[in-house]
Amino acid sequence: MRPSARAITLTIVSLAIVLVTSLLIWLGWDATASDPQTTLDPLSDNARAVNDVYTLITILAGVVMIGVLTLVLAFSFVFRERPGHEAQQIHGNPRLEVFWTLIPVIIVVAIAVPSFQVIVDTTGDAPDKSVEVVATGHQWWFEFEYPELGALTANELHLPVGRSINVELRSGDVIHSFWVPQLSGKVDMVPGHNNRLWFTPEQTGTFLGQCAEFCGTSHAHMRFRVVVESEADFDAWVDSQLADAAPAQGTLAEAGEGIATTICAACHTIRGTTAAGQIGPDLTHVASRTTLASGMFDNDTDNLRDWLADPPDVKPGSKMPNLNLTDEQLDQLVAYLQGLD
């Protein structure tokens, strides 16, 4: 039975409505690709493989969505009650039902095969000669160690471009998750487990990461940065990180060092001084980092001062307490810490 002109017209109208809506959605989707922490601008082999599967599924899902929405809309228009037209008392159509059982099976298989391939690729062993990193999640900061290179830092990960990076994932307390969307899908940091992920960054740049498993009060503030740089720059960075802390320059900073080695030493390590605390981030080269408080804000004088003055006020629940430092002590400490390149 040929559909009537009316039915065809209404179906085209429905399709038009759905396509316009889909176009708007596509525009929104496309705009997302230029956001700073986007998942849609992959710059590593891992992220690219994931994005390829995602794109395939999105296209298939988009086709299904357009089809279903168009038909729902079309049927609503075409079969709206009108005088002289009775409903067709159909109970079913076995052939049609078999057809629309098989089509989803085919679509599902089309999605499954590339997905499984990527699973196998990413759950195997990391390539040989990968740069080894151990990332440990703490409430609410990231510790990064390079066991083979001997470097230890926090909240800012430096990596050489074009080399495979193997990140071992640990946790010092609750479950966290290591997520740098442009470089890799996330894997959780589970205490008592040895998870890992690996990827090869393809471009230099600074990439944003964030903890992606709810881990308590300041989960929202547990961010980090990944700096991908040339092999030479990376080697230079490692060398600078291996060095002991720079000595204090000037009386203000010297007084600050006094505070650091007495008060701060309870939780922090500053190599080359007596400060050897194991609870908070290593501060030996804190001034070399672009952000403070686990990616919360830029590392400048005002922010550093506000942080030191009252950490829990800045970062709710912070394990670093308000030390009730005087203004003078704050000036001294800031001067010292800003010298720790």
Place this chain on the structure above:
Amino acid sequence: MATAAGTFPQAHEESTIWTWLTTVDHKKIGAMYGVTGFAFFLLAGFEALLIRTQLAVPNGTVVDAERFNQLFSMHALTMIFLAIMPLGASFFNFFLPLMIGARDVAFPRLNALSYWVFLGGALLLTSSFVFGGAPDGGWFAYAPLSAEEFSPGTGLDFYVVGLLLLGTSSLIASLNFAVTVINMRAPGMSMMRLPVFIWMMLVVNFLLILSLPVITVALIQLLFDRNFTTNFFTPSEGGDPILWQHLFWVFAHPEVYVLILPSMGIVSEVLPVFAKKPLFGYSAMVFAGVAIAVLGFAVWSHHMFTTGLDTVPQIVFSASTMAIAVPTGIKIFNWMGTLYGGSIQFNTAMYFAVSFIALFTIGGLSGVMHASPPVDSQQQDSYFIVAHIHYVLFGGAIVGIFSGIYYWFPKLTGRFLDETMGKVHFWTMFIGMNLTFFPMHFLGLSGMPRRIYTYDADLGWETWNMVATIGAYVLAFSVLVFLVNFFTTMRKAPDAPDNPWDAPTLEWATTSPPPEHDFDVIPVVRDRDPLWYDRDNGIEKPEVPAGLHIHLPPPSYFPLLMGGGSLLLGVGVLSHLALTALGVVIIVYSVWGWALEPTD
């Protein structure tokens, strides 16, 4: 139409508080579930509004981190356990006996008990806000964050005790409904003549019966870890946080089908009525529902793809999750087939039912994306998941429930909800819902994690967050419209006929609302669409035999007492064990009285 003298107050007699406290009538219990569920829906919606207001702008200051974390945890717990499940239970309670041609459920007092235990659990869980802070570990309370060490204070203890009570209530209700469907169908009502809504209910009951025990064990283990020095989930002592995740999700995945299947059943009832043709592919709908439930037990680790699962488990759980897309697709296509060739009357109930198909499809498609572990590695724990959840739970479950409310309102109350206000409600809810939740797909793709109380301005998330917040206020307005509609409608006198929609199922074969005893004469069922068959074959309503003697179960206060005892038991665990002992004594006394109480 005679009831045994003195057995039961007539429908037109005064109902006192005591009537409601001691009722064992499935219709009254259904009404209590419905009103309570809707009240908690409003509460959870208010919590969501606070969340959205806080997230409207970067570095918002509406609520602090601690309070926000409690709000998002309680929003989910309240919506899932105190709103959607009770609203589903409300429909099951009211309509199960009517749709199968029975006069009540198998165990009327057990039915009342499940409501009172539910109310106790709901009040206990919600009261946590006032007693030291609500649970703040998310609704899935992952270990070790849930341990005493990382969550000192009582919030998580309220979580454990509250959910144990709520789970007990659900289990009792499910057992009752399952026995009722299996054993109390009217003559001629074979299993393959059951309304799809009842089939979905049966499947939901079995999902709960088999999944609740698993979370019960998990909750007991968490309770013991927090209070009795065990270390089930403490890694440093040999425990494993991933064990919690497995036990939790073996329950919680079937739970999401518990949340959506009732609404799928409602839509399967509403579409045929207003398209004026039978449901397309009844058998496939039934089998697809059963398949979804069975497969639903085989997919739980798709919530754990990022926890470091090995290659084989990832592949297996991905495959089973993708497989669920097939029966789900069958249902969607069959609903569309029901519309095809119809003579569709677009009232509010139908608007909601048709939009369910569209909105649930969108939610289902994002779900298929998560089914691929590589894709999930970017989407997990981001706002993309939040978008998926709300398309299936709001666009699916809630929209389906509203469809059922508009459809069954005349049967429940004898009145019609106003259609103009209904259409305003529908359009503002539809627009609000999409405005709130569609942008969340973009936010997730933009790298915004979920469960964060604030975000910075340098991430490109402001626009969509603001749009989502505006959408949330539009949603709130739409619910307000519904409330106005409800209250103004209830002031009118009841005037609805037995079957205003010319619907096929048995609940429409009695008055609106039904009398205390549901049916004057238990109907005989000759077809899957009984009333359409009778209409098309000129079969009259049966004569009421002379001297008809209808026995109804008498009211009882033991369910109320036992519910109170179980609440006391829970309160005692959180405060003084003496109260728990008292609660046990009350429960034992109630069981004794219950067993000896005459039921005729």
Place this chain on the structure above:
Amino acid sequence: MAAAEAAHGEHHASAGVDNRMLLMWIFLASECLFFGSLISTYLIFKGESLVRPLPEDVFDIPLTSASTFVLLMSSFTMVLAVYGAQHARPQMMKAALLATIIGGLVFLGFQVFEFKTFADEGLTLSTNQFGASFFVLTGFHGTHVGVGVLYLSSILFGSMRRNGLGKDGGTHVEIVGLYWHFVDIVWIVIFTVVYLIP
């Protein structure tokens, strides 16, 4: 008259099984999942304890075999009780019910003794994963036995007061029998998986 009976709704059982019996069957299905989760937890933590005592340090297999035997015998007396109820032999039913109750109580006595002995030997809930998973599993099983004893006692007491079985015939006894056998079967699984398999 058929309409009146249908209106009464009392003896209407589409599946041919009494409502309460069906309720017990389905409830036991959920109990399978409950004990399954507890047993799974025990198995997951097998070999994961960081300190002693371990199973081989504390288990007294001969003693536990004796208590297992007592529980199995109580299932046998339960069968006799059901037989007595179904064949209108109230004296037999009451005696068998009493024997079952005594069997259950003896088993519980053994359990209490065993728990105390283990505690004296240094195994508690907090000692290690073995202690935690063992005591929670067997503790909840024991609770189920205890509830069963109470349930049996109330039926026995009820039948003694009424001096007969009431119009429900043996249905109540059959239902508690179903529960009792289930609790027994769970114990057999626990005994095998926890005690016997190394």
